[in-house]
Amino acid sequence: MSATTMKNVTKTEFDKFAAKLQACLRLHEEALKAEGLEDEVKELSEWIDQVSAGSVTVIEALEMHGPQNLLHLKERIALALEEQQRIAEESPAVNRKKDKEQGKYAAAFHDVSEALDQLIEASSSFNIKINKGDTGVKLVTPVEDGQPIDSGINDENRAEVAEALGSMLASTYSLYVKSLFYHWNVTGPxxxxxxxxxxxHYQDLHEAGDEVAERIRAIGHFTPGTLKAFGALSKVQDDDELPGSAEDMLRNLKKAHSVCAAEARKVLNIAEKAGDEVTVDLMVERMRFHDEAGWMLGSSL
Ligand SMILES: [Fe+2]
Structure with a gap:
C-alpha cells in the first residue's frame, strides 16, 4: 500500500469518527452545557470543522492542538462524572426528576467519551502519539532524589500519589493566576x-500550592514547577482574554474551583488507597477551601 493510499484511508477514517463525534456533541449539547463545558465543546467543534473542510491537513491539525483538546474534554467529562457520582453518594436523590436528569447526563457523557476515544484512536494511525507526553512535559518528575523515606508506603504508591499531586498543583497554580488576573482587572460597582x-483567594492558593509541592518532595519526588508543565497538566481552563464583566469573572472562578475540588478528590482517593493519610488530610483541607470559595463566589453573583 502506497503512502498516499494509506493517508487517504486514514483521512476517511478520521472523517468518519470526527463526524460521529460532532453529531454526538450536538446531540448532548444540553448536558455538556449544564456541566460548563461549552467552551471546550466549541473549540473542539471548530477544530473538527477545520480539519474536515481540509483547510489544514489532519497531520497539521493534530500537531497543532487537536490532541490536547480531545484529551482535555475527555478529562473534563471524566471529572464531571466523578463529581456527579460524589453528589449522588453524598446526598441520596432528593427527587426522581433530579435522579433521571443525572442518569441522562451520565449516559450522554459516556457516549461523548466513546466518540472521543474512537477519534483519538483514528488519529493515532497518523503516527502522532496522542497522550500527555505530546506536550513534551512529564506529568511529574518520577526521579527519586536519593533520599528514600520509609513511611510505610511502597515506592509505586508514592509515585502514584506524587503524580496526582503534580496535576493538582498545576490546577491550583492556574487558579492562583486566574484569581490574581481578576484581582488586578475587576471593575464595576x-x-x-x-x-x-x-x-x-489567590493568597490561599499561593500557600496551598507551596504545601502541595512540598508534600510531593516529602514523599520523595521532584515537583513540576515550570509554566510549560503547569499549562500541560492543569485542568483549569486558561483565559484567552479578560472576561467582559465581573459576573463572568465570578462564573469562571466558580467553575475553576469546582475543577480543583474534583482534582483534590481524585488525589484523596489515590492517597487513601496508598495509606497516605497526610496527603488525605491535605486534600480534605483543599476541598473545604474550594467548596467555601465556590459558595462565596456564587453568592456574589
Ligand atoms: Fe493587590
Missing amino acids: HFHSLHNLFEQ
Whole structure:
C-alpha cells in the first residue's frame, strides 16, 4: 500500500469518527452545557470543522492542538462524572426528576467519551502519539532524589500519589493566576469587595500550592514547577482574554474551583488507597477551601 493510499484511508477514517463525534456533541449539547463545558465543546467543534473542510491537513491539525483538546474534554467529562457520582453518594436523590436528569447526563457523557476515544484512536494511525507526553512535559518528575523515606508506603504508591499531586498543583497554580488576573482587572460597582475577595483567594492558593509541592518532595519526588508543565497538566481552563464583566469573572472562578475540588478528590482517593493519610488530610483541607470559595463566589453573583 502506497503512502498516499494509506493517508487517504486514514483521512476517511478520521472523517468518519470526527463526524460521529460532532453529531454526538450536538446531540448532548444540553448536558455538556449544564456541566460548563461549552467552551471546550466549541473549540473542539471548530477544530473538527477545520480539519474536515481540509483547510489544514489532519497531520497539521493534530500537531497543532487537536490532541490536547480531545484529551482535555475527555478529562473534563471524566471529572464531571466523578463529581456527579460524589453528589449522588453524598446526598441520596432528593427527587426522581433530579435522579433521571443525572442518569441522562451520565449516559450522554459516556457516549461523548466513546466518540472521543474512537477519534483519538483514528488519529493515532497518523503516527502522532496522542497522550500527555505530546506536550513534551512529564506529568511529574518520577526521579527519586536519593533520599528514600520509609513511611510505610511502597515506592509505586508514592509515585502514584506524587503524580496526582503534580496535576493538582498545576490546577491550583492556574487558579492562583486566574484569581490574581481578576484581582488586578475587576471593575464595576462591587470593585472593592471583589478585589479583596480575589486577593484572599489567590493568597490561599499561593500557600496551598507551596504545601502541595512540598508534600510531593516529602514523599520523595521532584515537583513540576515550570509554566510549560503547569499549562500541560492543569485542568483549569486558561483565559484567552479578560472576561467582559465581573459576573463572568465570578462564573469562571466558580467553575475553576469546582475543577480543583474534583482534582483534590481524585488525589484523596489515590492517597487513601496508598495509606497516605497526610496527603488525605491535605486534600480534605483543599476541598473545604474550594467548596467555601465556590459558595462565596456564587453568592456574589
Ligand atoms: Fe493587590
